[in-house]
Amino acid sequence: MVREDLFITIPSFFKCPISLEVMKSPVSLCTGVTYDRSSIQAWLDNGNNTCPATMQVLQSKDFVPNLTLHRLIRSWSDSVPPLTPSNGSSSLSRDQVRSLIRDIPTSGDGRFDSLSKILDFAKSSDENRKFLANINDFVSVIVGILCNGDLSAKIRELEQIVIILDLILMEKNDLKQQIWQLISNRIHSCLPSISLILRKGSTESKIASARFLEAISFDSEAKRAIIEKQRLFEELVALISSEAEETAIEAALTSIISLTNSRLVKTKVIKLGTVKTLTKLLTNSALRVSAVEKALKLLEILSTCTEGRTAITEDLNCVASIVQRLMKVSSSATESAVVVLWSVCYLIRDERAQETVTKNNGLAKVLLLLQTNCSPIVRQLCGDLMKVFRVNSKSCLSSYETKTTHIMPY
Template sequence: MVRDDLYITVPSFFRCPISLDVMKSPVSLCTGVTYDRSSIQRWLDNGNNTCPATMQVLHTKDFVPNRTLQSLIQIWSDSLLNSPDPDSLLSKDQVLLAISHLDSPADFCPDSLAKILRFTQDSEENRDFLARTECFLPLLVRLLLNVNGGIQFLEQLVTALDLVIGKIQDPERLKNLMLKRQGEGQKQSALDSLLLVLQQGSHAAKIESARVLKSVAVDAESKLLIGEKDGLVSELLNLITPEKDPDLIENCLSCLIAISAPRRSKVKLVRLGTVKVLSKVLLAPSLSVSVTEKVLKLVETVSSTKEGRAEICDDAACVAAIVNKVLKVSSVATEHAVTTLWSVCYLFRDEKAQEAVTKANGLTKILLLMQSNCSPQVRQMSADLLKIFRVNSKSCLSCYDTKTTHIMPF
């Protein structure tokens, strides 16, 4: 039915749940699930009395032909045999030919990239094939430097990179290709094109660009190079605003977290106003759990620097927002929040931060947290914080003791 040299996406509901092959004679059980006749008959003949997909006990082992599905499969099969679309049904040899056209200035054809991209999007198998093709990744990176091709051309390249980058077996090679200057005297690297896509690209392309950047940040050297690229961190921060799409925010946050390990990168983040950006996001309503966790992770990261702690402590609204997330989002979010509070209030004894925590009802949160099923590390940090507030806010805690001694941890 399907030629062996073509990579074709088969609609999932055309496949038998048992054999995973395209069904030749689809039949439905009493549970409503459809199987290929030979596969389900073999299942029942082996003494089984359940539906393989749902594991429901069958009150009858009879099945009925699914004529509608059989008709759809036949129409689909005929369309492949009689009128294949040469753009979407590329063979491996055709894809390699399209790659050679992109790689040759004399034969260069922009349409070849669109064909390769459709092939890449078609299946995991296709992406594996391209990742194993030695010349493909260097070609994509080299073409990224061709900003004269226009933003749409760059978007297609970034999409293709994003699709195959997870299949690359040698992250060091990927890093070297993406970060080195191409050619003698060249001042431009692939980072310039990724930045351009972040600035001018479509919504989807911006997300893909952030993901590619995260994938390249594999070691201290690459994190520093990305973090110190002029305009890159600023643009990522510009895309982290409450009115932006949550997927875009989350991917930009993931990228910033990935590159923020070196101290120089943390200091740069602080200098560019990261604390104010994150504070604004934390105060926004209806944040997803994953976005909240990543915001708090980045706040915790910058709090490990003197500059970051100073910014956090000067922003009472930020401290209050951090306190507000304790016990409200997830155990991961709580741990990031408590670690930041412990850093500014206990480890570095900042009085402004302590006062902001007290005003935000942080003592209650800390006491409740110690009664919860939190990790030993969080419990210890909470105990340390409580000691600070017992010393510095005796009157407040004394009042709290007389009213709610049932939750005191000692």
């Protein structure tokens, strides 16, 4: 059985967002996202204080066993054949792995087989991934292959490499700086490989590629290089508009958010029809919390420029879907939603947007938010929104008084 077939047949919500493998012991963080216990424990043990999927700062590092999901996974596992690697590579010794790594630069036609065995070794356990991350020159060797060669002949190898890099980056976050140093002088040679994978690769390799782009985009020079490669950016945006699984959509959204740091980029994102795509995502009631948060965060970013506000007000389904999500997801999602509504209803006073908010019971939600323990910025933005609707409303809201002052969210 081909490994790609196995990857497709596994229900997406059975897979850990970190390891992309079926969870053995699913546990949920305070953000509501579920991970395999060993993967999230390793993440936290490495000194991280954020949720890997949402990048929210964790108020608590405690996690709770997701017993319902555990029972579902067990029931599903009992109904399918065991998923064992066909080449038996997970049983490789560390000495054998070292030997495979030494042979990578000269293995020629056998390189794909060597990389496949190393990849299966990496997927087997957290300890194996840490072992690979600490081998001298391993990362530099595979990054070198990513930045060089005949793309048409190497796509399978490139897929293996970017997945391996994604796995070991999860185990050793400080590798980002090392990888950036390796590609800083030849990033333009690296990006065609990533673009090719985003176009023609498997779902698993597309997820890894999107995460890799996010990992190297902490530097302004890297962001500029990525953004300038038009085809790559288009493929990244296209990934959220496809029927891809949620893990792929989230990875693409995270990467786009990390890159969207200027008006020029925002305009480029908007021209690619991203607002309509995000609206479609928000209307999907089955979309998990972390994906909704990222979709709303990107809309918040886009709403800070004129082109973004225009695109949002021209698609009133977008405004309606934002109102529907208000107070139903998380505090961070609510804040993003309120910023967008403030931008179109208060800042530019778009009457169509105001009317859409009113028709979708948005006034009651805004008023309720003012009476909850929301953040100061949400309270002030809601106060501004109430000023707008108090003027136009003939209901009891017209007598509602607010002491909030005019602010800009950025």
